[in-house]
Amino acid sequence: MADSSAAAASNEAPALEASGIGKHFAGVIALDDADFSCRRGEVHVLLGANGAGKSTLVKILCGVQPPDAGTLRLNGETVRLHNPIQAAELGVAAVFQELSLAPHLTVAENIMLAHEPTGPFGQIRSRELRRRVIDLFEQIGIDHINPNTLAGRLTLADQQLVEIAKALSHDPKTLILDEGTSALGREEVRRLFDLIARLRERGTAIVFISHRMAEVREIADRLTVFRNGTNVGTVDAVDMDESHLVELMLGERIEQSFPDRAPMPTDKEPLLAVSDLNAGELLHDISLEIRRGEVVGLAGLEGQGQGDLLLALFGMVRRLSGEVRVNGKPTHLGSPWKAIKAGFALIPEDRKTQGLLQPLSLRENIVLASLHRLTRGGLIDRSRERRAAEQGMKRLEIKAESMETPVVTLSGGNQQKVVIAKWLETGGDIFLFYDPTRGVDVGTKRAFYELIGELARAGKAVLLYSTELSELVGLCHRVLVMNDRRIAEILEGESITENTILAASLGVGDRHSANTEPATDHRKAGAAS
Amino acid sequence: MIIERYYSSLTAMIGLILLVILFVYIQPLILSPFGVTMSANQGTTLALAALAQLVVVLTGGVDLSVGAMVGLTNAIAATYMGSDPAISIAVLIGTLAAGTLAGFLNGMVVAYGRIQPIIVTLATLYIYTGIGLVIRPQPGGFVPNWFANALTGSWGYLPYALVFLLVLVLLAWVPLMRSRLGRAINAVGDNRNGARVSGISVARTELWAYTAGGFFAACAGIFLTAQTTSGDATIGTSYTLNSVAAVVFGGAMLSGGRGVALGPICAAYFLSLLISVLFASGVSPFYQNLLQGGVLVIVLAAANAWRLRTRHWLNVMSN
Numbered sequence: 001m002a003d004s005s006a007a008a009a010s011n012e013a014p015a016l017e018a019s020g021i022g023k024h025f026a027g028v029i030a031l032d033d034a035d036f037s038c039r040r041g042e043v044h045v046l047l048g049a050n051g052a053g054k055s056t057l058v059k060i061l062c063g064v065q066p067p068d069a070g071t072l073r074l075n076g077e078t079v080r081l082h083n084p085i086q087a088a089e090l091g092v093a094a095v096f097q098e099l100s101l102a103p104h105l106t107v108a109e110n111i112m113l114a115h116e117p118t119g120p121f122g123q124i125r126s127r128e129l130r131r132r133v134i135d136l137f138e139q140i141g142i143d144h145i146n147p148n149t150l151a152g153r154l155t156l157a158d159q160q161l162v163e164i165a166k167a168l169s170h171d172p173k174t175l176i177l178d179e180g181t182s183a184l185g186r187e188e189v190r191r192l193f194d195l196i197a198r199l200r201e202r203g204t205a206i207v208f209i210s211h212r213m214a215e216v217r218e219i220a221d222r223l224t225v226f227r228n229g230t231n232v233g234t235v236d237a238v239d240m241d242e243s244h245l246v247e248l249m250l251g252e253r254i255e256q257s258f259p260d261r262a263p264m265p266t267d268k269e270p271l272l273a274v275s276d277l278n279a280g281e282l283l284h285d286i287s288l289e290i291r292r293g294e295v296v297g298l299a300g301l302e303g304q305g306q307g308d309l310l311l312a313l314f315g316m317v318r319r320l321s322g323e324v325r326v327n328g329k330p331t332h333l334g335s336p337w338k339a340i341k342a343g344f345a346l347i348p349e350d351r352k353t354q355g356l357l358q359p360l361s362l363r364e365n366i367v368l369a370s371l372h373r374l375t376r377g378g379l380i381d382r383s384r385e386r387r388a389a390e391q392g393m394k395r396l397e398i399k400a401e402s403m404e405t406p407v408v409t410l411s412g413g414n415q416q417k418v419v420i421a422k423w424l425e426t427g428g429d430i431f432l433f434y435d436p437t438r439g440v441d442v443g444t445k446r447a448f449y450e451l452i453g454e455l456a457r458a459g460k461a462v463l464l465y466s467t468e469l470s471e472l473v474g475l476c477h478r479v480l481v482m483n484d485r486r487i488a489e490i491l492e493g494e495s496i497t498e499n500t501i502l503a504a505s506l507g508v509g510d511r512h513s514a515n516t517e518p519a520t521d522h523r524k525a526g527a528a529s
Numbered sequence: 530m531i532i533e534r535y536y537s538s539l540t541a542m543i544g545l546i547l548l549v550i551l552f553v554y555i556q557p558l559i560l561s562p563f564g565v566t567m568s569a570n571q572g573t574t575l576a577l578a579a580l581a582q583l584v585v586v587l588t589g590g591v592d593l594s595v596g597a598m599v600g601l602t603n604a605i606a607a608t609y610m611g612s613d614p615a616i617s618i619a620v621l622i623g624t625l626a627a628g629t630l631a632g633f634l635n636g637m638v639v640a641y642g643r644i645q646p647i648i649v650t651l652a653t654l655y656i657y658t659g660i661g662l663v664i665r666p667q668p669g670g671f672v673p674n675w676f677a678n679a680l681t682g683s684w685g686y687l688p689y690a691l692v693f694l695l696v697l698v699l700l701a702w703v704p705l706m707r708s709r710l711g712r713a714i715n716a717v718g719d720n721r722n723g724a725r726v727s728g729i730s731v732a733r734t735e736l737w738a739y740t741a742g743g744f745f746a747a748c749a750g751i752f753l754t755a756q757t758t759s760g761d762a763t764i765g766t767s768y769t770l771n772s773v774a775a776v777v778f779g780g781a782m783l784s785g786g787r788g789v790a791l792g793p794i795c796a797a798y799f800l801s802l803l804i805s806v807l808f809a810s811g812v813s814p815f816y817q818n819l820l821q822g823g824v825l826v827i828v829l830a831a832a833n834a835w836r837l838r839t840r841h842w843l844n845v846m847s848n
Contacts, residue, residue: 064726085728100723102716104787106531113716114728116709123707148531166727282840317840 013076015040015205016061016092016174022069023056023229030056032229034070038174038205043196045216045237046209048226049249049441054209055097057226058178061207062094063087074174085114091173095163095180097209103152108133110151111166136169140195156183157302164192175199176207181215182438185302185467186502193219211441212468213242225249246442258474259449262456265293265477269328271461272430274313277322282308284486286322290430290461295452297476298465299501305485306465307349310432313463314346315339326430340369345423347416349434355419358408362400363389365407365418370425392421396451413444420451431455433464437471449475469498481505537780538792540832544778545795548802556809562685568805569688570681570756572798574599575771576694577749579779579793580702581632581742582772588738589718589785590646594635595746595772597657600765602628602750604661607670607760617673625747631657632743636736654769661762670760680755690752694794697748702790705741714738718785771800778829800825 017037023030031053038044048054059065061072063081071078074090081087084094101110108130109116116124117132133147142165145158154162160183167175181189196206196219210216216223220237225248233248270289277286283305290296298306311317313324315333324331331342339346348354356365366389367374374384389403396417400410407418416436423431433452437445452475456462466472472479479496481489481504489504552568553560559568578595585592606624610617631653638649682689705711713734716724725731749768754760773783778796781788803824807817 059726063728083728083730084726088728094726096726098722100720100726102719102723102786104534104719105712105715109712113712113724114709116712118709121704122709123704124709124712150531150533280840319840 012040013073014038015075016207017073017076018057018061018070019073020070021057021060021067021072023053023060023065023067029229031060031067034226034230036061036224036231038207040173040203040205041200042221043200043206043208043219045220045223046207046226047216047223047245047249049443052226052249052441053229054226055178056229058094058096058176058207058209061087061174062092062176088115088170088172091170092176093167093170093172093174094176095160095167095178097179097182099159099163100166101151101159101162104150106148107145107151107154107162108147110162111136111147111169113166115170132169133165136165140165140168141191155303157185157188160184161188161192164195172204174205174207176209178209179211180208181210181212183302187301189215211445217242249442258470259446259453261475261477262293262295262453265291265456267291267293270325271327272313272463273323273325273328275323277309277312277320277324279308279312279317279320282317282485283312284484286487288480288487290463292429292459292461293456294478295456295462295464295476297472297479297496298463298482299469299472299479300482300488300505302467304482304505306482307434308485309482310346310434310463310465313339313430313432314344340426340428343427343429344432345420345426345428345430346432347419347423347434347436349438351412351415351419356407356415359406361404361406362393362398362410362418363403366392366403366421366425369422370427388425392418392425395424396421411444412441413447416444416448417451420455428460430461430463433462433466435465435467437466437468445471469501472496472501473498483507534787534789535791537787538789538795539780540828541779541792541795541799544828544832545799545802548799548806552802552806552809555806559805559809562683565686566681566683566688566690568802569683569690569798571805572801573690573694574749574753574756575768575775575801576794576797577697577745577752578765578768578772579775579797580698580790581745581749582776583779583781583788583790583793584705584714584738584745585646585742586773586776586781586783587714587718587785587788588735589721590639590735590739591650591773591783592632592635592739592742593647593650593769594631594654594657595742595749596765596767596769597654597661598628598631598743598746598765599750599753599768600762601631601657601661601664602747603753603757603764604665604670604760604762606751606754607672607758608665610670610672610676610754612671612673614673614675617676621676621751624751625744628747628750629740629744632746633736633740635743636739639739640732640735658762658765665760665762668759668761668764672754672758672760677755677758680752693752697745698790698794701744701748706790710734710737715786718782718787720786772797774825775800778825778832 014037019035021031021034034053034057036057046054060067063084063086072081074092079090111133112129117128119125130147137143142161145154145162151159151162160180164180181192184192200206208219222234222236223240223245224234225232225245227249271292272290275287277283286309298309300306308317312320313333315336315338320333324333326342333339352358363385367385370388371380374381374388393403398414398417398421400414407415437448452462452464464476473496476496479491479501480487481491481501483505488507491500491504558564578599581595582592602624605627606620609620635650635653638644639646680689680693713724713729716729717731717734721731753764775793775796776788777783779788779792781793803821804817807820812820
């Protein structure tokens with residue numbers, strides 16, 4: 001894809017060029033002498049493990065943070081960016097990893113935030129504002145979002161689309177997408193890529209950050225890998241070699257993408273048996289069984305009830321009907337507290353707000369859900385608490401200075417381990433994973449897969465909802481595919497492939513006809529390298 | 530106009546209407562020009578104080594000095610107005626400026642000193658009350674009759690107080706909220722980091738929000754001066770927490786980002802009318818506080834009951 005237009009463009013100055021960028025936060029070096037450039041009409045993918053400095057670079061490129069060192073050139077001219085609006089005026093707009101929408105403002109108000117059209121008295125011209133947003137939506141092919149809806153009412157995927165529209169509202173010459181597709185379903189990613197292709201033709205420079213290799217493979221013209229805050233290599237997409245890239249990202253060779261699958265469970269009796277679970281418009285007639293040591297996947301297109309099923313099992317959904325048995329005993333799931341006592345553990349969607357108390361220490365987080373077992377005379381027994389935290393840290397090999405370190409300072413992977421340590425401490429038996437590797441780098445993912453395997457080997461039951469098909473293929477004994485908030489199909493053993501899962505998700509009768517994406521068996525690809 | 534935003538005001542509106550009906554039932558005489566005017570006058574200071582509080586709460590902050598600024602501006606106005614109309618008007622403008630400056634100082638410390646708003650405004654509460662006491666150690670002062678009448682009189686059933694409030698809302702509140710600053714105030718309270726990466730200066734937005742709060746508190750102080758025809762630096766105390774109550778009852782979220790003027794204004798009149806209703810129904814003054822608090826809790830609980838209908842606990846908590 002590094003075609004003649006890109007070659008021609010290389011003669012002129014790049015749309016965006018950063019050289020020698022340095023940035024540190026409170027002693028931690030985020031970027032160190034980093035170089036990066038993006039030409040006009042090029043999709044330049046930025047890769048790197050979590051903490052490699054990608055997001056910091058993005059923040060510097062679009063004026064959110066000033067660099068400590070280095071220069072920034074736009075179309076050959078050196079600039080200093082003071083704030084995102086100035087950057088947007090100079091033609092750089094970004095879609096951030098963490099959504100920047102204000103939930104109580106409307107979609108239109110969010111898109112035009114801080115650059116609203118105003119009249120002679122400084123009043124915002126609402127009609128003009130709305131008209132511009134409608135035009136914009138038409139241009140980029142969004143037709144299902146009402147500009148007058150409050151942004152907080154939209155699904156995560158739609159919010160991400162709005163976020164992209166917001167960046168495009170500045171008509172940027174350089175568009176930066178930091179994890180811009182992490183919440184999008186396949187269909188939406190498809191549409192976004194069409195849009196990116198159109199922008200590329202118009203000469204827009206596009207910086208694209210993603211952890212989904214399939215996407216990267218599809219869209220990249222050039223790739224740059226960051227590690228430890230600096231550029232460790234830039235290659236043309238035609239020369240792309242995935243295992244080489246992964247190697248660059250990690251700085252070491254990874255043998256295989258997935259660990260060995262946990263052995264097939266030997267138990268006959270299910271640990272968790274759900275029959276005819278209904279929850280109004282959220283879930284219909286859900287029946288499923290999971291045995292000890294079994295890893296069951298939950299698949300389907302975005303928003304088919306997978307998340308709600310996990311939340312329902314964790315007591316977060318009210319007025320359920322149907323029967324839930326744990327170890328054969330009927331269990332009432334009225335609240336998370338009851339679910340925890342029944343042995344459920346939820347590794348939630350949003351680690352930052354639902355999984356951890358960020359400013360508190362490792363110790364406090366690990367024992368949080370087990371405090372009732374660690375009290376003596378109504379007070380928390382400090383020594384038992386410390387022992388529990390120590391045990392959790394050792395068991396999951398959590399790397400931290402001490403158990404008093406605030407979890408906010410840990411890496412994403414270690415934070416995720418803290419969440420799991422918390423549930424191991426409660427004595428949880430049924431682990432519900434809510435898309436745990438979203439926006440997580442390759443190395444951390446790998447560690448995570450091993451953890452899931454270990455949980456299964458330790459006799460836990462695992463229900464894994466994931467938006468990444470390769471994960472379900474690589475880890476699960478069975479995969480339940482959901483469609484329209486009911487379980488549409490159950491895949492088992494050899495019949496679990498990305499193609500069959502996708503076909504079942506789409507409700508395609510013939511499983512072999514789904515060729516939306518070339519089948520990639522990550523184990524095989526890994527083994528070959 | 531996004532109608533959905535006004536849903537949060539419904540509780541206070543319905544509450545106010547029901548309370549008025551109850552009041553008329555207990556004491557039909559309030560349906561006279563005098564009764565209506567008196568009721569309106571009683572609530573308008575709190576309504577203005579609620580606007581002062583709301584603009585700050587929208588950014589996700591809180592202003593504990595609202596009552597102190599009301600008292601300070603009340604003391605300034607009643608002390609210096611005198612009987613010469615030209616001087617009186619100059620003093621009124623000066624009073625507005627003083628309140629606005631007080632809000633500006635709050636904003637400077639909160640926005641650029643990066644100190645928690647609750648602490649900053651607790652400190653300035655004492656400072657502003659202290660300045661007020663220096664200006665006017667004892668309650669008193671002189672307030673010209675024409676001025677008192679201009680704000681507290683009525684055309685038949687239409688109290689000037691409501692006209693004063695309406696004019697302020699239309700000439701100050703609405704333009705503020707329709708400006709980029711107003712949009713920024715909402716955005717900052719709704720998603721602080723999001724606002725920042727969208728290019729909004731969070732500090733500058735906070736500064737001007739607190740300044741606007743000072744302006745509305747000064748308006749409340751000026752109205753209070755006309756209503757009581759005297760000055761008292763410590764009279765504002767009750768307005769601080771009542772303004773917070775009005776803002777919450779009026780549907781705004783204390784975490785910021787949500788709230789329109791309609792709700793808190795209705796809630797302010799509800800709270801002030803409630804006292805009159807309790808009085809009119811012959812409740813012993815000893816029980817008034819108890820009942821006032823009880824009614825508030827019940828009304829707020831009832832208003833939020835619908836939230837429990839949602840299926841997700843997550844929604845219950847995030848609303």
